[in-house]
Amino acid sequence: MNTKESPGLPTDAEVSLAKESSRLLSLYLSTQEESQSIRVIDQAGEHEAVRIPTAAFRLLIDVLSEMAQGNAVSMIPVHAELTTQEAADMLNVSRPHLIKFLDSGVIPFHKVGTHRRVRYLHLVDYKAKVDSERLAALEELSAQAQELNMGYY
Known part of the structure; x- marks a missing residue:
C-alpha cells in the first residue's frame, strides 16, 4: 500500500x-x-x-x-497502519495536534521502534464519533435558535 x-x-x-x-x-x-x-x-x-x-x-x-465527478480516488485497506503525518492529513489537523490525541488516549496507536502508527480503522471510528457529536451539537443549537425565534429555519 x-x-x-x-x-x-x-x-x-x-x-x-x-x-x-x-x-x-x-x-x-x-x-x-x-x-x-x-x-x-x-x-x-x-x-x-x-x-x-x-x-x-x-x-x-x-x-x-x-x-x-472529477474526483481523484485512492484506496486504503481497513487494517492499514498509517504514519502520524498520514493520519493527521486524513483528519485535516496538524501532526502535533494529532500526537496530542494519541498521547492522551483519544485515538489508539502503537509504536514500531520509536515511531507511532495508527490503524486506519481506529482513525475512521474516531472521525465517525466526532462527526456524530458535531451533528448532535449543531442540531441542538438549531433547536435552541428556533425556540428563541432567532430567525433561523
Whole structure:
C-alpha cells in the first residue's frame, strides 16, 4: 500500500469514460448474487469471463462514479497502519495536534521502534464519533435558535 502517492485528478476523457462505464456497469449489478461475471477483452480481441465478488464490483462502480465527478480516488485497506503525518492529513489537523490525541488516549496507536502508527480503522471510528457529536451539537443549537425565534429555519 502506498498512501503517500496521491492520485492525479482524472482528465476530461477519463471523466467522460468513467460516467459511461459506471452507468453501464450499474445496470448489471445484481445484489442477489455473491459474485458477478464480467467479460474482459484484450487488445488482440481475446476475451475471457472473470468472476469477481459483488462487493468488489460495487466498489468498482463507486470508484468510477467518483471519477465521473472529477474526483481523484485512492484506496486504503481497513487494517492499514498509517504514519502520524498520514493520519493527521486524513483528519485535516496538524501532526502535533494529532500526537496530542494519541498521547492522551483519544485515538489508539502503537509504536514500531520509536515511531507511532495508527490503524486506519481506529482513525475512521474516531472521525465517525466526532462527526456524530458535531451533528448532535449543531442540531441542538438549531433547536435552541428556533425556540428563541432567532430567525433561523
